[in-house]
Amino acid sequence: DVKVTQSSRYLVKRTGEKVFLECVQDMDHENMFWYRQDPGLGLRLIYFSYDVKMKEKGDIPEGYSVSREKKERFSLILESASTNQTSMYLCASRSPREGYNSPLHFGNGTRLTVT
Amino acid sequence: RKEVEQDPGPFNVPEGATVAFNCTYSNSASQSFFWYRQDCRKEPKLLMSVYSSGNEDGRFTAQLNRASQYISLLIRDSKLSDSATYLCVPLVGDKLIFGTGTRLQVFP
Numbered sequence: 618d619v620k621v622t623q624s625s626r627y628l629v630k631r632t633g634e635k636v637f638l639e640c641v642q643d644m645d646h647e648n649m650f651w652y653r654q655d656p657g658l659g660l661r662l663i664y665f666s667y668d669v670k671m672k673e674k675g676d677i678p679e680g681y682s683v684s685r686e687k688k689e690r691f692s693l694i695l696e697s698a699s700t701n702q703t704s705m706y707l708c709a710s711r712s713p714r715e716g717y718n719s720p721l722h723f724g725n726g727t728r729l730t731v732t
Numbered sequence: 733r734k735e736v737e738q739d740p741g742p743f744n745v746p747e748g749a750t751v752a753f754n755c756t757y758s759n760s761a762s763q764s765f766f767w768y769r770q771d772c773r774k775e776p777k778l779l780m781s782v783y784s785s786g787n788e789d790g791r792f793t794a795q796l797n798r799a800s801q802y803i804s805l806l807i808r809d810s811k812l813s814d815s816a817t818y819l820c821v822p823l824v825g826d827k828l829i830f831g832t833g834t835r836l837q838v839f840p
Contacts, residue, residue, distance in 0.1 A: 722778075
């Protein structure tokens with residue numbers, strides 16, 4: 618069974634703080650993703666990574682950066698947290714080697730509150 | 733036009749009912765499709781992949797109509813535990829595109 622682990626379930630940070638959200642997967646998946654989910658807006662893609670040291674902007678990258686130094690770990694960084702970044706953050710991984718029907722596997726989410 | 737459109741619901745149905753959800757997608761290059769379910773304040777979990785010929789998994793049946801660019805999910809004999817939000821998810825390139833989901837509430 619694929620395991621995607623996010624380091625924190627709940628996080629409270631102050632405006633202006635630098636925030637790191639960590640995600641680790643144990644199935645050697647090439648692709649990793651960061652989404653945020655807000656009521657009425659569904660899941661929106663922030664950044665994704667095809668492989669180590671590769672990253673691409675998703676639909677809403679502003680205010681975020683990412684790091685993928687090792688295949689199993691994909692970090693999301695909020696350089697200077699703002700209140701509009703209060704949200705549920707979901708990490709996911711997938712292996713395109715398994716074919717078109719290989720699904721995304723999600724971590725259990727980090728609920729971030731910025732005060 | 734949104735990439736994925738779903739009726740947000742809620743669909744309120746009694747136990748034992750049959751309920752169907754539709755979803756339309758805009759990108760004709762979508763290669764494959766999934767249905768995910770998401771419980772309140774939890775992460776989405778894969779319900780089933782959708783194959784071109786349609787497929788069934790127990791009480792759940794998924795259909796794909798590429799010509800009309802829509803996907804459906806049929807749930808038979810609804811259970812209270814089926815109450816959740818159902819997300820329609822096409823794959824475009826290496827990205828899965830999520831709709832906002834359809835909420836189902838099954839009542840006794």
